[in-house]
Amino acid sequence: KAGVTQTPRYLIKTRGQQVTLSCSPISGHRSVSWYQQTPGQGLQFLFEYFSETQRNKGNFPGRFSGRQFSNSRSEMNVSTLELGDSALYLCASSLARTEYGYTFGSGTRLTVV
């Protein structure tokens, strides 16, 4: 079966712009979580969506937002990009319960210049 698909794979943006990243979870998975990965901070939890509702949120500024559609596909948006937003953004899907673990996408590498 198809895995978690993230688009685009690579992105270069300028400071002050905004960006939207997309994630299609595994068919049947209703939970989608987003993580930011950087060499200095490691994997940082952004938010989790389940059935179009944000169920949990990490400690990121309001510039980071997301949503989930009725088909479980998810998008995250970062407005007013800063240099420090350069990172690998990973989407992870799961069946509803935490103990199942995640299936990750390959990520979107965002570079802000």
Place this chain on the structure above:
Amino acid sequence: AQSVTQLGSHVSVSEGALVLLRCNYSSSVPPYLFWYVQYPNQGLQLLLKYTTGATLVKGINGFEAEFKKSETSFHLTKPSAHMSDAAEYFCAVSDRGSTGGFKTIFGAGTRLFVKA
């Protein structure tokens, strides 16, 4: 709040030697514990998980981990390292949030080098 500590940011072993990657956690009971592996330019892949039941958990690629509640540890082992095991390994703990959702917290990662 839960946390995960991985001891050693880099571990180097010879091919054929024992692999031991250490992980300690703090969490409310019961903890859900995971090990993931990440190869360059890829996402993370689930190696194994502990939820309930048997404390020795077997995963893919010959890896296993033992949950020791008294030591709050979940160390990852493999009897004999292969060159293909070279990657970064992440220990993680999952927490049921107050809103009903869940959040998985990852350790800082341990990069495994395998020498020929």
